[in-house]
Amino acid sequence: MWSFQTDPDFQVELDWIAQFVREEVEPLDHILGNQYDITDPRFVALVRPLQARVKERGLWACHLGPELGGKGYGQVKLALMNEQFGRSRFGPIVFGSQAPDTGNSEILAHYGTSEQKKNWLEPLLDNQIVSCFAITEPQGGADPLGFEMTAVQDGDEWVLNGEKWFASNARYASFYIVMAVTDPEAANPYKRASMFIVSANTPGIEIIRHHGFYGEASASHGHVRWTNVRVPADGMLGERGDAFVVAQVRLGGGRMHHAMRTIAEATKYLEMMCQRVLSRTTKGELLARKQMVEEKIADSWIQLRQFRLMVLEAAWLADQGNSWKDIRKHVSAVKATMPKVLHDITERALHLHGSLGISTEAPFSDGLINSYHIALADGPTEVHKMVVAREVLKQFSPIEEMFPDYLLYRQEEHAITLYGDRLAEIGAKPVLAKRI
């Protein structure tokens, strides 16, 4: 059964979200600092009341299943919601759906002890605290088998040593979820690391530097050094050696949510592009009437529409009960496509606004940098393309013969074997392609 319709009751909620975000949430992007700085008095004064309205409306933390107090809407509805609140830097946190807390809450819900859930998960879900997911290391992020941070058992505790890199929100986080090598000699390289939850105020954790990128409100990606950081035995999440299994719980959803918000951002720039070309005249006619401009509008709309369908299909597959691993081809395809869609649409919007577009008054430079951000975070595009290719290739096998059976002469032989007698019965010959 195929359907491209939104249930009318849910459409009412989407319309409310759209208006609320445009009128009350987007303005925050222009007067507040980092959206994760939740103890800033300006955050408390302006963001908390908006979060309360979302809770009253029953739209808080909709990524969660009912067992965690969420609505259990599923990924398709979540995608449609993110398409609205993803327009704003503050949108996700106003709706209780901000990364990396969403993914970290999924890990804690799966692997946390009841005490960890009480101490960390409950306040996280309520946005009383924020968290950090620290995997990448300075010597390279795209190859997790190259990670060097160690965790060595000492009595009832684990002792962590090493460095993490670009750990988003390290400066605001109350706790870290961190990957460290516990079994360097394990035969299976994917069984060498384990996952830990560590309180941010544990002695031995030092943020060497906060890194930022162009357009961010504050530098918030930590280069973090860990020196003899002692973690209690129950700080290990999941089984020893299972860091990659634990990470997978969060990464599929995290990548999809980024994609949903990318639709929102790209839609915003497409809207700006359309308004501009309908308002600007050159050489006696509107920019919008010039064919090279029309091509840019058309290409942008088509690219965005293709991407949106791809995201919704992957979301729908998840809602059918498939695990993120089952649909990794779809998720990686979405992840590999999103930076290009955002890049291309933002670049056209910037270009069509001329000097205004390149100026710091316009949002497009931020959008361009963001397209590079989403190409790197949660795994670089190249790696996701490798996943797609390998998953696609799994459906095929090599052949023994020198020449494949799809060559035309072999197809003709096959067709004649199948239908030659029937043609002979009616006194006809096959019509064969003329080849030299």
Ligand SMILES: Cc1cc2nc3c(=O)[nH]c(=O)nc-3n(C[C@H](O)[C@H](O)[C@H](O)COP(=O)(O)OP(=O)(O)OC[C@H]3O[C@@H](n4cnc5c(N)ncnc54)[C@H](O)[C@@H]3O)c2cc1C
């Ligand atoms: C804004 C932002 C936020 C982030 N937040 C976090 C966070 O919260 N926690 C965390 O742990 N990490 C985080 N990261 C780190 C992110 O996961 C890494 O940037 C990513 O894994 C790439 O690692 P790297 O930066 O070391 O690049 P490298 O691994 O050095 O890659 C360098 C280049 O090689 C390319 N490349 C990589 N592999 C291949 C390949 N197989 N074939 C061809 N080319 C390849 C990459 O695309 C890139 O262009 C964040 C990154 C960014 C940009």
